[in-house]
Amino acid sequence: MIRKLKSGLYRLYSGKADPKTGKRRNLGTFKTRAAAVKHEREVQYFKASYKEIARGQILGDTTGLLKLIFHLETHELLGVHIIGEDAAELIHIGQAVMAHKGTIDYFVNTVFNYPTLAECYKTAAFDGINRLG
Numbered sequence: 001m002i003r004k005l006k007s008g009l010y011r012l013y014s015g016k017a018d019p020k021t022g023k024r025r026n027l028g029t030f031k032t033r034a035a036a037v038k039h040e041r042e043v044q045y046f047k048a049s050y051k052e053i054a055r056g057q058i059l060g061d062t063t064g065l066l067k068l069i070f071h072l073e074t075h076e077l078l079g080v081h082i083i084g085e086d087a088a089e090l091i092h093i094g095q096a097v098m099a100h101k102g103t104i105d106y107f108v109n110t111v112f113n114y115p116t117l118a119e120c121y122k123t124a125a126f127d128g129i130n131r132l133g
Helices: 033-042 054-059 087-099 104-109 119-132
Strands: 002-004 010-017 024-030 043-049 065-071 077-083
Touching (some): 002 033, 010 033, 033 043, 043 119, 054 119, 065 104, 065 119, 077 087, 087 119, 104 119
Antiparallel strands (some): 010 024, 043 065
16 A cells, blocks of 8 residues: 655555554655555565474564565565564574575575574575465
8 A cells, every 4th residue: 555645755555454553564665656666566575483483482482573575576685574582693694695685595495403593584485485476
C-alpha cells in the first residue's frame, strides 16, 4: 500500500497489518509514486524464526527472528534484520555477504554449524527459494 505524505513524498507500507498492533510496517519513503511501486515489485524479504532452529529451541527463544531483504530479479542481499538472542553475533554474516554483493544463493550453498543460530540464514534463504518457485 502506498500513501502520499503531506511532505509530497510517498511511503510504502506492508500489505498485511501486524496482528498484534493492527498497524502496517513502513517499507520505505520515496520521492515519486513510480519509485515506490518499483521498489514494491523488486524487493522481497524472507524470514526464519528462532523457534524453527534447533539452537533457538535449546535457548528457549521462541520470539527471535532473522529476515533477509533482497532484490527479486538479481537475488542480491540488500539487508538483514535480526531480533533475538545473540543478534550481534549473527549480523556480521549478512554484513559480509552484502559487502561482496552476494545473493541469497550463498546461504543456500553454505554449510552452517549445527546447532547454531547462524542456521537461520539458510532457513530464511530456503523460505525465499521455495516461495519464488
